[in-house]
Amino acid sequence: MRRALVGAVLAACPLTALAQTPVDGTGTPAPEIEAPRPSRWGVSVNVGAHAARGDLSSLLDSPISGEMNLFRTHGPWRFGLGVSFGSFGMRGTYDNGLEWGFQQTYLSATRMLRAEGRLRPYLQVRGGLARLHPRSHLFDQSPLPEGYVLGGSSTRPANGWSFGVVPGVEWNLSRSVAIDLSASFTGFDVGEYDLSPVGLPPAGSGSTWGGRFGLRWHPDNGYPSGPRERVADDGPRDAWGVSRNYGWAAAQVMAVNWVAGASNEYVRNGNFTQTSPRSWWRNLQEGFTYDDNDFRTNQFIHSYNGNVYYNSARSNGLGFWTSAGYAAFGASMWEVAGETHPMSYNDLISTTVGGITMGEMMYRLSSEILDNRDTGKSRFFRELGAFFVDPIRGLNRLISGRSTASDENPTDPMDWRPPHGSTLLGVGVRIIGQDSLATDTSTYANLFLDHAYGSPWDNTRRKPFDYAEMNLQLTPGEKQPISILRIRGDVWEKPLGDQANPKHVFALNLFYDYMINNTVEFGGQSLAPTLYSRFRLSDKVDVTSRVSTLLLSLGAVNSDYANIAQVANRERLREYDYGPGAGVDAWAHLLVNRRPLVSASYRWQWINVANGSLYSQGQSGEGSNANHYIQYWLVRGFLPIRGRLGLGADYFAFKRKSRYSAPGFQSIDQHNPRLRVYFALNSAR
Numbered sequence: 001m002r003r004a005l006v007g008a009v010l011a012a013c014p015l016t017a018l019a020q021t022p023v024d025g026t027g028t029p030a031p032e033i034e035a036p037r038p039s040r041w042g043v044s045v046n047v048g049a050h051a052a053r054g055d056l057s058s059l060l061d062s063p064i065s066g067e068m069n070l071f072r073t074h075g076p077w078r079f080g081l082g083v084s085f086g087s088f089g090m091r092g093t094y095d096n097g098l099e100w101g102f103q104q105t106y107l108s109a110t111r112m113l114r115a116e117g118r119l120r121p122y123l124q125v126r127g128g129l130a131r132l133h134p135r136s137h138l139f140d141q142s143p144l145p146e147g148y149v150l151g152g153s154s155t156r157p158a159n160g161w162s163f164g165v166v167p168g169v170e171w172n173l174s175r176s177v178a179i180d181l182s183a184s185f186t187g188f189d190v191g192e193y194d195l196s197p198v199g200l201p202p203a204g205s206g207s208t209w210g211g212r213f214g215l216r217w218h219p220d221n222g223y224p225s226g227p228r229e230r231v232a233d234d235g236p237r238d239a240w241g242v243s244r245n246y247g248w249a250a251a252q253v254m255a256v257n258w259v260a261g262a263s264n265e266y267v268r269n270g271n272f273t274q275t276s277p278r279s280w281w282r283n284l285q286e287g288f289t290y291d292d293n294d295f296r297t298n299q300f301i302h303s304y305n306g307n308v309y310y311n312s313a314r315s316n317g318l319g320f321w322t323s324a325g326y327a328a329f330g331a332s333m334w335e336v337a338g339e340t341h342p343m344s345y346n347d348l349i350s351t352t353v354g355g356i357t358m359g360e361m362m363y364r365l366s367s368e369i370l371d372n373r374d375t376g377k378s379r380f381f382r383e384l385g386a387f388f389v390d391p392i393r394g395l396n397r398l399i400s401g402r403s404t405a406s407d408e409n410p411t412d413p414m415d416w417r418p419p420h421g422s423t424l425l426g427v428g429v430r431i432i433g434q435d436s437l438a439t440d441t442s443t444y445a446n447l448f449l450d451h452a453y454g455s456p457w458d459n460t461r462r463k464p465f466d467y468a469e470m471n472l473q474l475t476p477g478e479k480q481p482i483s484i485l486r487i488r489g490d491v492w493e494k495p496l497g498d499q500a501n502p503k504h505v506f507a508l509n510l511f512y513d514y515m516i517n518n519t520v521e522f523g524g525q526s527l528a529p530t531l532y533s534r535f536r537l538s539d540k541v542d543v544t545s546r547v548s549t550l551l552l553s554l555g556a557v558n559s560d561y562a563n564i565a566q567v568a569n570r571e572r573l574r575e576y577d578y579g580p581g582a583g584v585d586a587w588a589h590l591l592v593n594r595r596p597l598v599s600a601s602y603r604w605q606w607i608n609v610a611n612g613s614l615y616s617q618g619q620s621g622e623g624s625n626a627n628h629y630i631q632y633w634l635v636r637g638f639l640p641i642r643g644r645l646g647l648g649a650d651y652f653a654f655k656r657k658s659r660y661s662a663p664g665f666q667s668i669d670q671h672n673p674r675l676r677v678y679f680a681l682n683s684a685r
Helices: 002-011 014-020 244-269 277-286 295-314 321-336 345-369 376-389 392-399
Strands: 040-053 059-073 077-090 100-112 119-134 158-172 177-193 203-217 424-430 440-454 468-476 481-496 504-516 521-536 541-558 574-590 595-610 626-642 644-660 668-684
Touching: 040 177, 040 244, 059 100, 059 203, 059 244, 077 244, 077 277, 100 158, 100 177, 100 244, 119 177, 119 244, 158 203, 177 440, 244 295, 244 321, 244 392, 277 321, 295 321, 295 345, 295 392, 295 504, 295 521, 295 541, 345 376, 345 392, 345 440, 345 468, 345 481, 345 504, 345 521, 345 541, 376 392, 424 595, 424 644, 440 574, 440 668, 504 541, 521 574, 521 595, 541 595, 574 626, 595 668, 626 668
Parallel strands: none
Antiparallel strands: 040 059, 040 203, 059 077, 077 100, 100 119, 119 158, 158 177, 177 203, 424 440, 424 668, 440 468, 468 481, 481 504, 504 521, 521 541, 541 574, 574 595, 595 626, 626 644, 644 668
């Protein structure tokens, strides 16, 4: 807007416009010179089939590969970083055995031999690290190495180097996209590997040659979006001045999975990381199942990863629903190509639905921290705080220059700091018991944050998550430091009655629930039709309430017989059941000057077991149908002491009734009360 107004003023002033117009020696206006742009960035992907030679070819053959590359152009040259997820099959009587993973991480230099026209030949050289890693249990280490943990690889990897030459040709479909056809010649040496389990001498070197098919892509024409002051207008921008970068968002989602795959192989040395087109195709053939990962991995880590996918798009200028699609894309890509384990229903739902809910909440929280007009130390700590809340957004601000540039803040407070938010930040002690607070009690320090973004009654705008809530608890010494994370956000709202000052608002919520401690594990993702109500008792006193009907997509709860769950590629005994269900969630607040002084909440949840205590039913007759009925409630009081500081206390109780249908499976009733006392800052805008 500012640039357009300046242009209009200059156009209306002939003398000024003349002074701004370059001329040549004849007085004729010279052609306008476009400001130089930075070198273009690009990504490429391909799959290939190859043949093998060398001493390892006595056992290994039929190499195939799938590659991802990130590069930057410098005139006719491209310099890049790439990773190749490949594998070898085994010869002879072992041809039905598990493959050997062959991962290469390399630097590349590419010389484009022709810069114009549709067909553009090139020559690439590359070199870097190579890792050969068998999946076949014929090569299991015996004994297993010291420190081995279940889920790690039982076979020894071999590390070395590889060098390759790739002649190819690109067929340009547009300025940004080309089909890539190439040949590949690669030599490698990973040191001698013991092949005695199959009666062969040690071997460790070889070569491959073959053909590849792929795509080259310059996302958003190869240029990332920078601050408005530094980069010419790239089209529509979001409230924070970021232009829509669909390609960069997709490239970052792929890069996240690329880094995760490489780190799982090299750092974690997992038994599920030797991925290649073989495992991709096998996963698609086998379809979806359930896995046996621990509760934190399935209910928190996967949702956090989905949040990164989501914010790869959101922080590149894209909106809520488009970013939600990117979360689904990233989750699907990982389930198909990120692991050799079969694709997982629970991972897909947790990563997608949980990732969208967590992702938008983290984006809104980081927005409240940021200030594009701030400078000095204050600016540094704001950017650092926003980075910790939303790392991929912080990274994008850093590499684009927005983290240090002076730029405009959002003009609509709903995109920055809505006027009706509230925060309760407390620190205290928490006591939890078995059946009562006098039995088997444990005491822990506790830090918590309850935060509301906006208000369903007073917001001037009703976009997704213009109203959202988060409850976060950190409990050092518990099973996991993050013991509770709940997020609720409105994706759609409709005021009932008076549109300007409604008493009631109907909404559709997304719910994310994660609760873990030494006695309770409960989590899930839900869609919830919700009714908000507000009753004003005076100018300063209000009673507010929310009642939600929960349509649970997939829930998880600790269970007594979940260890017999039937899962693919079992590696551990799971301690919780999975299943869909339904429920009710409600809260009420007594507010004075918009700050809650008395609060109460209640949750009832039913989970029908789809995977857990149900084991091969209809085939072996073992196991049990199960239904879990969960309740928890909280009553809280807050006493102001001085200003925003006060003393608070709350009582929380969790109850689970688990009913199993098979003979010999006992019904279980679990009850865990909790008392917490704390000092807190209670503030409202």
